Amino acid sequence: MANVWQEATIVGIAPETPRVKRFRLALGRPMPFRAGQHVDVRLTAPDGYRAQRSYSIASPPADPTTIDLMIERLDDGEVSGFFDAVAQVGDAIELRGPIGAFAWEPAMGGPLLLVAGGSGVVPLLSMLRHRAGATPDVPALLLYSARTAADVVARDELLARAAAEPAFSLDLVLTREPSGRRLDAARIAEALARLGDPAHAFVCGSNRFAGAAADLLVDAGIPAARIRTERFGE
Template identity: 35%
Template sequence: MNAHTSFPASDFFAPMRQRQWADASPQAMLCRAVIDETHDVKTFVFSAASDCMFCFNAGQHVVLHLAIDGVAVARSYSVSSPPTRPLDLHITVKRTPGGLVSNWLHENLRAGDEIKIEGPRGSFKLDGLPGEKPLFLAGGSGITPLMSMLRTLTDRASDLDLCLIYSARSPRDLIFRSELDALAARFRNLSVTCVCSRADPSWAGPTGRMDGPLLLRLVPDLRERTVYACGPEQYMKALRDGLGQAGVDPRGYHEESFGGALGGAAPDVASAVSSSVHFARSGLEHRCAPGETLLEAARNCGVYVPTGCQQGICGACRIAKLSGEVAMQDLGGLTSEEKSAGFVLACCSRAQGSVLLDL
């Protein structure tokens, strides 16, 4: 009789029966590993302390809740791992000069540490954005949500015609470079081109900043593709201008921005003079100063509101408005369903008269 080892069915199928993590409330997460990607970029690998699988859509982001020097801080980061590998969650963080959270993470977070993470959030989602010929355009650390999308598609052995154009300052700033080279070598339907904006003697690839002629040279069938783009605002502005020059249909363009200022006209500060905010659960009332946001009003009253980008992008400061009117200048941080349900973003909303919040 051949010797063999048997595994109880209950043990083999246990991971498949784990509950899924898709709740928007903060959950305890255990840092399992810290990976050095480049000289100023690290990937932090998390598993759920409650032993559940991560359920999200490639392209979405999560909110990290931290205590730095005794102060509660929240920041949003795109998930760089794919939902096809649901037992861990990766966020890839670029260290920025003067950045409170990025520097703290790089200097302090280690394997074995536990923090709270909230999510998933965001409408920049692979499965919700149609397109048979996806073109991924990434600038700098904007590669992170697009990497989640690429990993998802290659894990699924997708036969779509995939193309990635990744721009960075120099070769040493290219995140995931070896993995991208390996994926392009393995999947014939994936084309990967890296572009450096600064001249470097060691770099033989294309150089320059994104404009219409460069995009058409790198992607001759540009007008036939559906574009998914992410990067810092300066990159995104040049990219939008370049795509417009090249005649790309804006209906086939989807973006996630990292940073940048609020668009549109400045609010009429005079309209806020007679405005007030009432915090239902806290039992507090605040008379708003001209131009004061709901976030500023909450802080002035000592009411905690989690925040991330503070530009109306990430959705971390989402709160329920029970009554009243606000003027909100968001950059896509809420879905249409959330807006219909009465949610507003505290960072970019200003009371118009008396407003009651569920805080």
Template identity: 35%
Template sequence: MDLPVVEIVEETPTTKTLVFDLEGRPFRFYPGQFVVLEVPHPETGEKLRRAYSIASPPTRRDRIELTVKRVENGRASVYLTTRVRIGERFRMKGPYGRFYWTEKLHSRIALLGAGSGVVPLVSILRYIRDRDLGNVDAVFLGSFTSYEEVIYREELLELGKLKNVRIALTLTREFPDSWQGYRGRINREILSREIPDAVERLHYLCGPPGFVESVRGTLLDLGVDRRNLKTERYR
């Protein structure tokens, strides 16, 4: 598909959401899946191909959203967060990936993400909200370096007001004086407190390899069956 950017949303100082118009094209996917985007690199004339999780839910039929965090020396992410203009067109392929959720898989889920790893997890939460899936029980744990870097901050507060969604956040580096959430990395104590019924849930882990491996190991120690652990590692 060749799609135009119709809106750019600043999520954090380093993260932006690009909204693409599907221009009437049918595009079916499951929440949690990703696409491959072709990104220009003007300095070399290259076309960089990068995988980005879909941020929008499947219920949003006319547009598709990709949330991109700027990575130091990341040629594609720097272009997408600093140089993209409204109306610019990009080639996109997909959807891809087995890291997805549907109501048929499990009604009790835990979504654990770090940094931009929360993007596919929020797609799942948006889908639950839009479909009004009251029979689903979801716990979301998000880890960020600072309050300013919490992606979808205001929306997460609103999603946490749903009766069947619980949101908890932790900051790992910088903490405002008013911060009342967790401090430090997601550990056994946080997991035990926020997901006391962990063995009964299907878990989705997404973020840097170190984060995914650490949380996965802790959940296994807590008795979670490895078949109930879905992982996606961001490089």
């Protein structure tokens, strides 16, 4: 059913960062999905013009009737511009899914290394939330690169999880804060020293970020077969 469009209704909108909003969608029919997958969203203008984009699901797969999307406002973005400035609770949109093999399930186990750049953290949030509810003893570390602390999506939740969940570690890489630095080999080494040898590594971010991060993981000795990447345009 991933290729079949369905109608969903916006039932909640909340800011996550200055550029990202969370949209809770009630689905017209249940859509079982795996943590990490995405959906296509299609908007149709009154004149028939259509625009379509893909967005990762942020919520865990416990409830197949409701999903959360976290949508970043992009300059000149048709679909993201609609969600940022026009969309309201009660609006109906079209979506189809779930889509993609970038996914983690509890049976896969861990340790789990998650590497995110910017809004690429969204599918990894779904994995972390699913892990916390199903297998909280699986070791997991999120290495998350963002411009500033204000740009960290779900920052309060992630900090709370890091404080409350013994098997979860959070490493924020803030590139534009004073004394900030980019993700590099030393930061990867520090993360691996805390986590141990990961059974699975998931990397999500822009094309440039995902490629560079995956190369760093391979250089650190993680077999390429354990690394899965999800990329989006610059």
